[in-house]
Amino acid sequence: MIIFFNEDIKFDLTRKRIVKKWLRNLASERGLRVGQLNYIFCSDPFLRRINRDFLGHDYFTDIITFDYSTDYELQFGPDSVSGDIYISIDTVSRNAEIYGEGFERELHRVIAHGLLHLVGFDDVTKEQQVEIRVREEMALESLFTLLSDS
Numbered sequence: 001m002i003i004f005f006n007e008d009i010k011f012d013l014t015r016k017r018i019v020k021k022w023l024r025n026l027a028s029e030r031g032l033r034v035g036q037l038n039y040i041f042c043s044d045p046f047l048r049r050i051n052r053d054f055l056g057h058d059y060f061t062d063i064i065t066f067d068y069s070t071d072y073e074l075q076f077g078p079d080s081v082s083g084d085i086y087i088s089i090d091t092v093s094r095n096a097e098i099y100g101e102g103f104e105r106e107l108h109r110v111i112a113h114g115l116l117h118l119v120g121f122d123d124v125t126k127e128q129q130v131e132i133r134v135r136e137e138m139a140l141e142s143l144f145t146l147l148s149d150s
Contacts, residue, residue, distance in 0.1 A: 043090050
């Protein structure tokens with residue numbers, strides 16, 4: 001189950017049905033299925049509080065992913081991914097401008113980034129950062145294929 005929430009902002013993700021199908025496909029590519037995924041769209045101050053309170057980092061970020069796959073393993077099975085993915089719409093919007101991307105493309109990149117963490121990709125080292133960027137681009141290509149087919 002994939003659910004989209006807003007925490008302290010008004011935001012409406014478009015094409016939710018297609019985005020959900022896309023996310024299920026991304027998990028499936030790794031031999032996994034979606035258990036319970038909650039995407040929570042919020043503001044910079046809200047996500048900074050999450051970052052500070054739960055991770056001990058006092059700075060802004062675009063995304064924070066909490067992996068609950070083992071917590072939901074009995075309910076959804078060991079081959080499932082579950083988690084909460086917090087996304088700052090403020091930072092996504094700023095990053096879209098900085099990188100010369102459209103807002104929706106940057107948002108979908110970040111949405112994919114959260115799921116990529118849950119399916120086993122990390123971005124701590126330089127090599128991992130390159131790998132996850134490549135995976136994000138591949139994910140975006142698959143989304144735009146789905147969008148053009150609908």
